[in-house]
Amino acid sequence: MQIASSTRVLSDQDKANYHEFGYLSIDSFLSQKWLSLLKATAQEFVELSRTVTRSGKVFDIEPKHTADEPRIRRLNSPVDNHAVFEEFALAGPAAQLAIELLGSPVRFHHSKLNFKWADGGEEVKWHQDIQFWPHTDFTPLTIGIYLDDVSQDMGPMGVFPGSHNGPLHDLYAPDGSWAGAVNDHVLETLDMDEVKWLQGRAGSATVHNCCLMHGSMPNVGKRTRPLLLQTYSAGDSYPISGIGANGVTGAKSGTIIGGISRQRLEIEGRSMHGAPDWSRHGAPTIFGSQQKERN
Numbered sequence: 056m057q058i059a060s061s062t063r064v065l066s067d068q069d070k071a072n073y074h075e076f077g078y079l080s081i082d083s084f085l086s087q088k089w090l091s092l093l094k095a096t097a098q099e100f101v102e103l104s105r106t107v108t109r110s111g112k113v114f115d116i117e118p119k120h121t122a123d124e125p126r127i128r129r130l131n132s133p134v135d136n137h138a139v140f141e142e143f144a145l146a147g148p149a150a151q152l153a154i155e156l157l158g159s160p161v162r163f164h165h166s167k168l169n170f171k172w173a174d175g176g177e178e179v180k181w182h183q184d185i186q187f188w189p190h191t192d193f194t195p196l197t198i199g200i201y202l203d204d205v206s207q208d209m210g211p212m213g214v215f216p217g218s219h220n221g222p223l224h225d226l227y228a229p230d231g232s233w234a235g236a237v238n239d240h241v242l243e244t245l246d247m248d249e250v251k252w253l254q255g256r257a258g259s260a261t262v263h264n265c266c267l268m269h270g271s272m273p274n275v276g277k278r279t280r281p282l283l284l285q286t287y288s289a290g291d292s293y294p295i296s297g298i299g300a301n302g303v304t305g306a307k308s309g310t311i312i313g314g315i316s317r318q319r320l321e322i323e324g325r326s327m328h329g330a331p332d333w334s335r336h337g338a339p340t341i342f343g344s345q346q347k348e349r350n
């Protein structure tokens with residue numbers, strides 16, 4: 056898929072900061088046009104959610120959600136649910152930003168819209184992302200877009216600068232079940248004064264590396280905090296199957312943006328030219344390939 060334009064939004068210093076600290080906070084990232092379009096599209100889903108009584112493929116809703124007073128936790132996979140979100144993530148400003156940071160092409164992984172509703176929208180406990188969807192390298196990053204102004208009481212993204220270069224923590228609970236968050240004994244070692252809270256105006260962007268420790272507090276404010284998130288890796292980085300959410304991240308997962316896949320990868324310092332991607336249409340047998348029936 057081609058990207059829409061190539062307007063530069065990051066300076067070399069921004070890129071250096073991303074690599075050093077593992078995150079960025081970019082004020083006024085979106086044009087008014089994109090912001091209005093994304094807000095209106097998100098609002099369409101708020102209206103649609105009034106017909107929903109339980110969490111499912113499209114919505115994750117709070118137990119208190121009703122038709123009269125919607126309380127959505129998350130719109131799952133926006134790119135699979137609306138053409139505006141698809142264009143934004145696969146060809147628009149988010150794709151462009153990913154390419155600026157990762158080089159072309161990039162590989163799209165997944166998207167989500169975390170609403171964090173007013174008056175108590177839930178916290179996201181401290182975690183790193185890569186354990187949820189391991190890849191063949193640590194290039195994956197997530198771009199977040201605030202669709203409304205976000206102040207400290209609304210539960211902005213919080214990050215530990217530089218933690219992407221630290222340990223990859225165990226996100227299982229002591230009883231062996233998946234917790235999706237670090238344990239208390241890790242929390243006790245963290246200095247909360249180091250956290251940078253990424254408040255921002257509507258249309259500002261956050262970027263965080265897949266190994267960065269991050270989380271957010273409950274929204275105790277009076278306005279909902281919609282954060283549209285989309286994840287990409289470098290084109291030569293591949294999600295590892297058989298672990299975590301890889302394989303269930305949506306129909307557009309794996310889309311290559313800004314070029315074509317080279318099918319090159321490096322594992323344990325050894326590089327190779329891998330076979331074509333047969334995951335969507337089925338693999339030929341070695342006989343068929345060697346007899347040049349198809350590839």
Ligand SMILES: O=C(O)CCC(=O)C(=O)O
Nearest residue numbers: 169179211212270271282
């Ligand atoms: O919505 C947030 O505040 C954080 C989102 C996040 O960390 C995640 O979905 O992995």
